[in-house]
Structure formats: C-alpha cells, structure tokens
Amino acid sequence: MSIERISTEGLSGMRELAEAGLPPLPEALRSRLAECRTLPSLPASAARIIAIARSSDPRLADYARTIEQDPALTMRLLGMANSTFYSRGGNPVTTSLDALSRIGLDATLAVVLSFGLPRASSDQSLDHEYLCQRAILAASAVQELAQHLCPHDAPQLFTSALLQDIGILAFEALDGEAYTSAIPDLRQHQKLSEVEQARYGCDHALVGAWLAASWGVPTTIASGIIDSHGALEDGDARKLCLRLSCRIAECWLATDSASAFSSLLRQLTSVASLDIVMLMNVMQELQHRLPSLSRLFEITCPPAVDSTHLLAEAKELLFEQNLRMTIRLAEQQRELEALHASHVVLDEQHRTDHLTQLVNRPWLEKRLAQYFDCAKVAQQPLSVMFIDLDHFKRINDRFGHRFGDEVLIHFAAALNNMVRESDIAGRYGGEEFLVIMPNTDRRQASILADRIREYLAKQPLAQADGKPLHVTASIGIADLEDGEFENAAALVDAADHAMYGIKHGGRDGVGHYEEPGPGE
Numbered sequence: 449m450s451i452e453r454i455s456t457e458g459l460s461g462m463r464e465l466a467e468a469g470l471p472p473l474p475e476a477l478r479s480r481l482a483e484c485r486t487l488p489s490l491p492a493s494a495a496r497i498i499a500i501a502r503s504s505d506p507r508l509a510d511y512a513r514t515i516e517q518d519p520a521l522t523m524r525l526l527g528m529a530n531s532t533f534y535s536r537g538g539n540p541v542t543t544s545l546d547a548l549s550r551i552g553l554d555a556t557l558a559v560v561l562s563f564g565l566p567r568a569s570s571d572q573s574l575d576h577e578y579l580c581q582r583a584i585l586a587a588s589a590v591q592e593l594a595q596h597l598c599p600h601d602a603p604q605l606f607t608s609a610l611l612q613d614i615g616i617l618a619f620e621a622l623d624g625e626a627y628t629s630a631i632p633d634l635r636q637h638q639k640l641s642e643v644e645q646a647r648y649g650c651d652h653a654l655v656g657a658w659l660a661a662s663w664g665v666p667t668t669i670a671s672g673i674i675d676s677h678g679a680l681e682d683g684d685a686r687k688l689c690l691r692l693s694c695r696i697a698e699c700w701l702a703t704d705s706a707s708a709f710s711s712l713l714r715q716l717t718s719v720a721s722l723d724i725v726m727l728m729n730v731m732q733e734l735q736h737r738l739p740s741l742s743r744l745f746e747i748t749c750p751p752a753v754d755s756t757h758l759l760a761e762a763k764e765l766l767f768e769q770n771l772r773m774t775i776r777l778a779e780q781q782r783e784l785e786a787l788h789a790s791h792v793v794l795d796e797q798h799r800t801d802h803l804t805q806l807v808n809r810p811w812l813e814k815r816l817a818q819y820f821d822c823a824k825v826a827q828q829p830l831s832v833m834f835i836d837l838d839h840f841k842r843i844n845d846r847f848g849h850r851f852g853d854e855v856l857i858h859f860a861a862a863l864n865n866m867v868r869e870s871d872i873a874g875r876y877g878g879e880e881f882l883v884i885m886p887n888t889d890r891r892q893a894s895i896l897a898d899r900i901r902e903y904l905a906k907q908p909l910a911q912a913d914g915k916p917l918h919v920t921a922s923i924g925i926a927d928l929e930d931g932e933f934e935n936a937a938a939l940v941d942a943a944d945h946a947m948y949g950i951k952h953g954g955r956d957g958v959g960h961y962e963e964p965g966p967g968e
C-alpha cells in the first residue's frame with residue numbers, strides 16, 4: 449500500500465515552534481536539521497488532518513471527508529474503532545464519520561500519525577521493526593495505564609508514546625551510518641540517550657518532540673515525547689504513565705523478557721502510586737490486545753511474555769511488600785508507644801510540683817474547673833479544702849529553708865495518703881495545700897479535715913534538735929451548697945476565706961465558708 453507523503457520544510461522554517469514552549473535544541477544541531485531534506489515526513493492525509501485540527505472551526509464531517517480520500521487510513525480508522533478496546537461490545541461501525549465519533553479526535557490523530565512510524569526495510573541498518581513494535585507496545589501500555597491513573601489523558605498519551613522514538617529516525621536521516629554505527633543496540637535505550645547526548649548535546653526524545661511539533665502536532669503531545677524518557681517517580685500521573693510505558697515495551701522486547709520484567713517490577717516497588725495488582729492487570733490486558741493491534745498497525749506481533757513467571761514474581765513481590773509493611777507498622781507502633789510514654793512523662797512533669805511530688809496549682813485549677821462544671825450539671829456535691837500550715841516562717845527561720853522543705857515533703861506525703869482515691873490533693877503554693885473532693889459534702893469534708901488535724905497532733909513532721917517537731921494547720925472548707933459560686937475560682941476563694949477565719953481566730957482549726965448575711 450503506497451502512502452503519499454508531503455516533504456518536510458525543515459525545522460527552521462517553523463518559526464512558531466520557538467513559541468511552543470519546548471526546551472531549545474542545540475544551535476548546531478538545529479541548523480543541520482533545518483537543512484536536512486530527508487527527515488521523517490508526514491503522510492499527506494495526516495498533514496491535512498492536522499491542518500483541519502488547527503483551523504478555527506474544525507468539524508467532524510471535514511475530518512471524515514479527508515480521511516475517506518485515503519482508503520488505507522480509512523481502513524485503519526475503522527479497524528481501530530471496531531477493536532475490542534473501543535467497540536466495548538457495540539455494533540461494528542462502517543463509516544469514517546462513525547469511527548471518528550466513536551474513538552474521538554485525539555485517537556484519530558494517533559492513527560493518522562502512526563503512518564509516520566518507521567517501517568521495516570532492507571536497506572536500513574537500524575532495526576525499524578523493533579522500533580515499530582516498541583512504539584505500538586508503549587502506546588498500548590500507556591493507554592492501559594492511563595485508564596487506571598489519568599483516564600482523561602489516555603488518547604494524548606497514546607500519541608506521545610507512539611512517537612517517542614521518532615527522533616531516532618531524524619538522527620538516522622541526519623547522519624546515516626555515522627549515527628547508526630556510533631549508537632549501542634537499540635534495546636539499551638538508556639545508553640542510547642547517553643551516546644546521543646554526548647554526540648549532539650541532546651537525545652532523540654527532544655529531537656522527536658521538535659519534529660512532531662513541526663508537523664503541527666499539539667504541544668502537549670510533543671512535550672509528552674520528552675517526558676517519556678525521564679525517571680520513574682511518583683507525582684505527575686501523566687509522566688509516570690509515559691515513562692513506565694516505554695519501560696514495559698523495552699522489557700517486552702528484551703532478549704530475556706522474564707528477567708527484564710523482574711527487575712522492572714522490583715524497581716517499581718518504590719513508586720507508591722503504582723500497585724502490583726494493577727500492573728498485572730495492565731500486562732494481561734496488553735497481552736490480550738497485542739495481536740489485534742499488530743494487525744491494525746501492520747507490524748509483526750511481539751512475542752507473548754511468560755505470564756506464569758511474571759505472576760510468580762509479582763506474588764513474591766507482594767509477599768515482600770506485605771512483610772515490609774508489617775515490619776513498618778510494628779516500627780510505627782513502637783514509635784507511637786515511645787511517643788506516648790514520653791508524652792506521659794512530659795505531662796507528669798508538667799503537672800507535678802517538684803518539691804512535694806503532688807500536683808501543682810495550674811493542674812489543680814484546671815481539674816477543679818472540670819469538676820465544678822460536672823458537679824453543677826449533675827447537681828452533685830463538691831467540696832474544696834484549703835490547708836495552710838501554721839507559723840511556717842518560724843520553722844524556716846529557726847531550722848533553715850532546707851529543713852522547711854523536708855517538713856513540706858512529709859506533710860504532702862501524709863496528706864496524699866489520707867485523701868480518698870477520688871480526691872485530688874495538690875500544693876497550691878508555699879505552705880498552702882488544696883484538696884478537691886468530688887461527690888463530697890461539707891460534713892464528709894470535715895471528717896478528712898479532722899483526720900488531718902489528728903494526724904498532725906500525733907505525728908511529728910520532723911525531728912529538730914533531737915526533738916519531735918509538731919506542726920499545726922489552719923483548714924478552710926467550701927462546699928458547692930455553701931453559696932452561689934460562679935466558677936471554680938470563687939469556690940477556692942471561699943475555702944481560702946474560711947481558712948483565714950481560722951488563722952484570725954488563733955490557728956489550728958477547721959472552718960466552713962459561710963455566705964455573708966445581707967448586711968455583711
């Protein structure tokens with residue numbers, strides 16, 4: 449089937465290319481490409497289709513009419529529209545207009561451009577059959593991958609992948625034998641790009657992008673050609689699909705495809721947005737579609753991959769992945785526990801009075817506010833006890849501050865032993881202590897106050913100059929029932945007030961808060 453081709457104008461003739469947003473070509477290479485008259489050309493029908501696409505008001509009927517002028521293209525388009533991928537069980541289409549409506553303009557452009565693919569011929573030293581198979585495989589793989597990761601971009605990605613190696617043909621046209629003898633085996637794609645970089649200052653991906661742009665292919669598709677050769681990494685789903693698609697094509701056509709796929713799968717375990725099960729589905733679908741695609745694009749069908757080996761490899765990787773995940777989970781659990789433990793220690797330090805090891809004033813106030821609100825809502829009793837050790841200054845003055853500290857420590861420990869489990873005893877400041885007693889009325893609170901006083905009367909808090917040192921305390925109690933308290937602080941003030949009453953009355957006693965009478 450002969451295809452009418454238009455001659456290329458050379459890259460330099462396309463001034464608007466500079467505005468296409470592609471990275472620049474090295475100047476020397478650019479002018480040589482501009483002079484080269486044998487660059488891969490575009491079939492005339494493809495050029496006309498692109499011209500319609502670039503017109504201000506492209507109509508489906510115009511496309512259809514242009515396509516119908518080229519029987520080979522029409523047949524290929526119908527074949528594509530009736531392939532299992534596009535027909536999805538629908539009726540076969542018989543006109544190019546129906547085919548166009550079914551597959552859309554982007555996919556039509558891909559079919560049109562596939563005519564620009566290299567064809568096997570005996571007088572060329574490059575393996576064009578390999579390049580063609582690689583292009584079809586990559587284009588089909590990207591379409592399958594995109595269905596999972598970025599479905600809207602699938603048609604454009606198909607075209608980018610299809611044209612990804614078109615730059616190799618441009619280099620071949622430019623330098624012939626000098627190029628083909630300098631480059632390694634086409635199967636070593638990474639090495640190929642490195643040799644091109646060293647020789648021309650850029651690789652075939654960039655040249656391919658410029659060539660495609662000079663044909664009038666949309667810039668997004670041309671940029672995609674450049675993207676197809678980057679590293680496999682998370683982030684941009686379009687780039688990932690493209691880059692992975694050429695890796696898949698390369699593995700598929702490798703001499704030892706089983707081990708090529710094994711190392712690709714292992715490489716992919718570090719890419720979080722890809723899961724192995726999805727990849728296996730893509731491979732299976734590709735395997736299924738390849739015979740019909742090969743017929744459609746008139747290439748020798750690439751050999752099937754050893755799916756048993758591939759599945760075994762995938763299973764092993766999944767197992768390893770799960771194992772790694774379990775280990776990571778256990779590590780995270782340990783980290784979490786350590787964090788929790790240090791939080792508990794910090795929290796403990798945050799709320800503890802360093803001298804007496806009782807809770808401190810901020811913590812007392814915070815907890816009392818909570819108890820206060822709960823008791824109000826539940827209408828349950830709540831009492832607060834304010835304890836001030838008597839004549840503490842004298843103890844300090846006589847025996848020293850450190851001695852005074854010991855006294856405070858002993859009293860705190862004794863107090864903590866005397867209160868109920870549900871009570872909170874803390875150091876309010878200096879030689880002042882506060883006990884919060886939830887669910888406790890003034891009568892029950894008095895019992896604790898008496899117990900404290902009895903204890904202090906019996907037990908010396910220290911030995912001073914060989915003699916037991918007895919300390920007394922002035923205690924004030926306020927119960928929620930004792931007045932209209934607005935908040936927790938008012939309840940503490942009331943207990944403090946009651947304690948001061950005892951101080952003024954001579955110390956060593958217990959007083960209850962009394963609401964001032966109307967005249968007081």
Ligand SMILES: Nc1nc2c(ncn2[C@@H]2O[C@H](COP(=O)(O)OP(=O)(O)OP(=O)(O)O)[C@@H](O)[C@H]2O)c(=O)[nH]1
Nearest residue numbers: 836837838839840841842844849850852853878879
């Ligand atoms: N050793 C020691 N003394 C403290 C601490 N905090 C406060 N004090 C002392 O406690 C004493 C409190 O003195 P005052 O407020 O005059 O009361 P007081 O001597 O107990 O007399 P009354 O309360 O009226 O019975 C002061 O001498 C403070 O220095 C502390 O952490 N350790």
